[in-house]
Amino acid sequence: MDGTITKEAIFKPENIVYKKTSLMTDNILSYCPGCGHGTAHRLIMEVIDEMGLESETIGIAPVGCSVLAYEFMNVDMQQAAHGRAPAHATAIKRLMPHKTVFAYQGDGDLAAIGTAETIHACNRGENFTTFFINNGIYGMTGGQMAPTTLPGMKSSTSPYGRDLKSMGHPIKMTELVAQLPGTYYVTRQAVHTPAAVRKAKKAIRKAIEIQQMNVGLSFVEIVSNCNSGWKMAPVQSNHWMEENMFPFYPLGDIKVDGKLVEK
Amino acid sequence: MAKVKGDIVVDTEKCKGCEVCIDACPTHTIAMSEDVNGKGYHYMQNIYDACTGCTNCAIVCPDGVITVYRIKV
Numbered sequence: 383m384d385g386t387i388t389k390e391a392i393f394k395p396e397n398i399v400y401k402k403t404s405l406m407t408d409n410i411l412s413y414c415p416g417c418g419h420g421t422a423h424r425l426i427m428e429v430i431d432e433m434g435l436e437s438e439t440i441g442i443a444p445v446g447c448s449v450l451a452y453e454f455m456n457v458d459m460q461q462a463a464h465g466r467a468p469a470h471a472t473a474i475k476r477l478m479p480h481k482t483v484f485a486y487q488g489d490g491d492l493a494a495i496g497t498a499e500t501i502h503a504c505n506r507g508e509n510f511t512t513f514f515i516n517n518g519i520y521g522m523t524g525g526q527m528a529p530t531t532l533p534g535m536k537s538s539t540s541p542y543g544r545d546l547k548s549m550g551h552p553i554k555m556t557e558l559v560a561q562l563p564g565t566y567y568v569t570r571q572a573v574h575t576p577a578a579v580r581k582a583k584k585a586i587r588k589a590i591e592i593q594q595m596n597v598g599l600s601f602v603e604i605v606s607n608c609n610s611g612w613k614m615a616p617v618q619s620n621h622w623m624e625e626n627m628f629p630f631y632p633l634g635d636i637k638v639d640g641k642l643v644e645k
Numbered sequence: 646m647a648k649v650k651g652d653i654v655v656d657t658e659k660c661k662g663c664e665v666c667i668d669a670c671p672t673h674t675i676a677m678s679e680d681v682n683g684k685g686y687h688y689m690q691n692i693y694d695a696c697t698g699c700t701n702c703a704i705v706c707p708d709g710v711i712t713v714y715r716i717k718v
Contacts (some may be wrong), residue, residue, distance in 0.1 A: 391715040392651075393652065394714070397716050398713070399713050400700040400708035401711065411708050415663035417708075419707070420706075420707030421704075421707045579704045616664060616665055620668070
């Protein structure tokens with residue numbers, strides 16, 4: 383029976399069950415093979431597409447690997463100085479409250495140089511959405527140690543592993559901002575497997591819906607890999623992430639409807 | 646029981662050969678090509694006839710190069 387089905391019978395527009403959203407441009411992504419940034423970009427754009435918000439959305443591109451996000455996301459974008467995406471997002475959302483505004487930031491941007499901006503934007507309860515891509519390293523500049531680097535994790539500036547005594551402890555930004563009264567929805571997701579991608583997409587949709595309710599900041603952390611910075615193959619880095627990142631950065635909702643989730 | 650048959654179309658020039666899709670495929674129907682694309686990457690392709698059109702490969706693909714088709718037979 384299967385033998386009678388030709389390729390021509392399957393490859394028809396009405397049989398398409400999945401194709402890349404038109405809100406991603408046709409430019410080839412500048413990310414390394416296997417990088418979670420591409421999946422995260424696509425999920426955000428799919429949610430915006432499904433909610434019909436493409437003409438009502440303004441994104442803020444950060445500094446870091448995703449500095450060229452505006453080349454790939456086919457919505458209005460603004461480029462911020464390093465770590466200053468929350469300030470841009472605050473201004474845009476206050477001037478145009480009917481627009482959907484999101485800040486897309488990495489861990490070097492959000493958790494290092496932009497910590498103050500992030501914390502105060504969360505504390506003010508600005509009505510935008512922050513997408514925080516956490517790969518535990520400064521990927522763009524060559525894999526240096528970031529504030530989110532795990533204890534004992536090797537990077538180019540901690541070649542013997544992160545020593546907690548001399549280099550300090552990793553910072554859990556997502557748990558930190560969940561403590562602030564201005565945040566309404568705080569969650570941590572990943573995009574390394576199909577199941578994780580589906581969950582992450584639901585979380586992104588919820589975050590955008592919460593922004594439309596005007597009740598406070600929604601914050602979605604996506605734990606991602608950096609196979610170039612970690613010096614691993616993409617699939618190997620995903621397994622490494624499951625074994626090492628997830629025990630320290632557990633996935634799941636941290637704050638829902640303005641209340642901390644009890645674990 | 647209605648059976649489904651799927652197939653994929655890969656934008657081989659954009660595929661970077663990360664192999665994340667191969668780990669995600671439940672029927673092990675995809676594999677890397679022996680040829681390389683213009684950028685020098687091996688690209689993924691559907692080699693066996695076992696695709697069910699589950700879209701797992703397409704949703705984990707960081708570069709969004711996979712289009713999935715599915716029909717009931």
